[in-house]
Amino acid sequence: MKKLFYSQKIAPYVFVLPFVLTVVFFWLFPIGNGVLLSFQDVLKDEWVGLDNYKRLLSDKIFLKAVYNSARYMIGTLILLIPLPMLFATLLNSKLMKKPGLFKSIYFIPALTSVVVAGTIFRLMFGEMDTSLANQVIGAFGLSPIKWLKNEWASYGVLLLLACWRWMGVNILYFLAGIQSISADLYEAASIDGANKWQQFTKITFPLVKPTTVYVLTISIYAGLSMFNESYMLWKGNNSPQNMGLTIVGYLYRQGIEKRAMGYACAVGLVLLIIVMIVNLIQLKATGTFDKEER
Amino acid sequence: MKKRVLAMLLCVAMTASMLLGCSAGSEGGDSDEESGSGSAGGTKEMEVEGDYTELEVWTFIELHQEFYTDMAEKWNEEHPDKQVKLVLSNMQYDDMHNKLSLALESGEGAPDVVDIELGKFPAFTNGKIGLMDLTDAIEPYKDNIIESRLSIYGKDGAYYGFPTHVGATVAFYNTEELEAAGVDYTTITTWDDFKEAGVKYHEATGKYFACVETTAQWMLNLMLTQKGGDYLDADGNIDITNDTMVEVLEYIKGMQETGAFETVPGGQPDNEEAYPSYNSGDYAVQIMPFWQTSRFTSYMTDLSGKIAIAPTPVWNEGDPIKSIGGGGTGTAVVADSENADLAAEVFAYIKLSEEANEEVWNVLGFDPVNTEVWTDTELTQNPDNKFVQFFNTYPFDTLLEIQDGIYALESLTSEKFPSINNEFCNVTLNNIFEEGMDVKEALEQSQETLKNEFGE
């Protein structure tokens, strides 16, 4: 028995055993359980078939939450991929002095917890005319805005918070990607007379694609499952007109606040399906599959 | 370099264990002084000598911790054979209620005693009830207590919560600001008077008279109840598009349109972001339940000596409904608790005894549920009392004046109320008063949302 444990045949399975156990107990089990629960009314302790899912489709608040999450994800994709890519290229330029210092500075926000970052932003974007945001727009002669009570202003604040926290990290991702491109390529290109812009579009952009795909994947993941930022910004899960409510927020509201565990599990599974579909589309569109199958 | 990482981790671990050691060592001794300023957040423990039973108590208002420990000490003095030691945790409002519901559901991790806010109460008296029936514990005190305050924490004839106060809605007028603008609050009897006074005040000062609420319904519920309206129809179905509701909201909207009434930061007068606006005199009047007194003395200290308490306006002179009970906290005992019977007995004493009701006024500044206390002028006009000192009218004069006209909103105890409340405070009122949406349209939209939720 002992010999078997130490044999080369069994050892690999011992090595991956912790992961297998994790998958079984902390992923498969809960997902299976979630599926079962999603067909129940847990409070009344009865099976309700597809009722939870039917209700989801006509639940305007849920649809609003999906819309909010999707809108947030798209906003972060638009801002947090091209800009960091551009900034990383510029930072990497020979003309730039002391890129290391700037790199470090941009990284600092990622060190703060959501609780701290969210609280800072909530108070910077307070509705009183002495809050920083209102002072800034006041300097341009605009009157104070109730940032967190206005649909689009609050969307802006959420995106700004995301940019603040993740811009530096994404710049680092792209810097790492760009630095792994051989310098010879750029030299050859500039001998051929390509200008900087052409070098960017013809060399940098296609060659950092693995990085782009990675950033895209984690951004989709983070965007669709956003909750903490909104929870901190509105000091709880409630916001005017549910403008800050996300899919996970709705899951939390139904499952924890209203104890409708079955309905909440249906929300969770819909989130799972949405994430899977978006990721599949993304991987297909970026051609990542073809590479894997090579 | 790599070694340094490990060394660092070790250092961190050591520091951690040291810190832990420290905090564990000091745990016992820091309970008494906690009540003064300089305390913030977290857990508090009583110090008790001799034999005692430990009771874990959850609150979401830190003021209550002080009150409970004071009263528990009195209990221990009177009952040396049944001493208790309270271990109190204060948590954020939402978190506490969520944790409680999760704990009750799982049958694990619940405290012995817990403060549950009125608006959340129906959620705990539905389905499988995890709270103890307190009817027997209440019995010895029952005669002196306003029945309506017991029944709001009840279901099917059983009581599940010890009330803290009546929460009669009254008006708080900033007399300094009003006098400067030539407005005399004592002449205000009807809502029309109120609105007119507001316009006059606004014209004179450019400042706001009172707020229109977007995240609470203190004023709305009062006006609605006074007009005989409600959120549910006679069969208990959701009906927020009824004529009375529309009429009241249109009226409040009319107030806002005069420019004298506006939304306030934080959305309601009892909000941390709103206190500064009142404290600095930006808004002159609050229509709030009586317990707002304690918020004045804690958070709006600049207003000391400038606030008069008066009955709220009514629709027509002589209307019977002069006030409604607003808000409140029911202290409940968890049924599965090992010490449930003792906890019920102790907390009945802590919250309902005559001493307790005196302390409810002395310490918390609330209107006690035991109305016997209301006429004890030695207590209610005690010149050393910080609330008597703060306000420039005797608070209980107003209470006695409206005593027979304190009603309650019917749907408050409905299991549907938490959801209605949620919808109004997040969506409906915001739509009307921040977004300028038509009252009827906003109500119809919310009606549909709620119908979907209740499956009606």
Place this chain on the structure above:
Amino acid sequence: MKSQKNKNRLATVMLIVLFAILAILTIIPIYTIFLASFKPGGDLLQYGLNLGIDWSRMSLDNYVLLFTGQHDYWRWFANSIVLTVVTVVATLLVSAFVGYGFSAYEFKGKNALFLIVLIILSIPLEVVMLPLYKQMTTWGLMDSYIAIVLPFVAHASTIFFFRQYLQGLPKSLLEAGRIDGATEYGIFFRLIMPIMKPAFAAMAILNGMNAWNNYLWPLLVIRSSSKYTLTLGLNTLINPYGDNYSLLVVGAFFSIIPIFILFICFQQYFIEGMTAGAVKE
């Protein structure tokens, strides 16, 4: 030639200006909370955060409160440190163990299993949060740090990183170990772990940051306030009673400091840890 040089210089200046502006924008939020840590907590409610400096209102009172006042801040702080250290050590050990298994061996089902690693990488925890929570309850793990740490010790992205890191490992090393008489596990613990130190450092920092800042899952799992972590504790201070806001503002600022110091000392590892997945894919 000269004009080219001038042009380059101009470009450099423009770049520095651009990045300096960006740096200032990055710092402002931290700077506002730094300033606020010297102002009375009540000001936060009345005025919000801004760049105003009014010397007459500024004092070290909040710091005095932080270091000498009566509150649970340091208990939360200690809890967070313990939880972070435990999480990092456990996650690193277990994930490295698994990651090594994936890279060093060929075995039946390996590809399928690795595909599961990749799939889990892209599933938000929130999807399973509620059922997992229910399970923890039935297993009696509520209100314990075990429930926070255990489900994530075999951490998909950490496993992935270690596997990639070990992918380039020469197989001859393993053979040499076997010839020397080491067991399969001995090889991992004695030969492989020592050479993984840089990878450990990077992952320690990444996992440490996540653990230090973790919020939602501990919020669900932890009940007793004596077990609160810093993020949970700070959140309870969002309540105007007593000196809560004073403690909140100074405590929030102070909570950034330890991790900031670590960042200054071990910058390279932070950056490696964060960018690990992006390049090696």
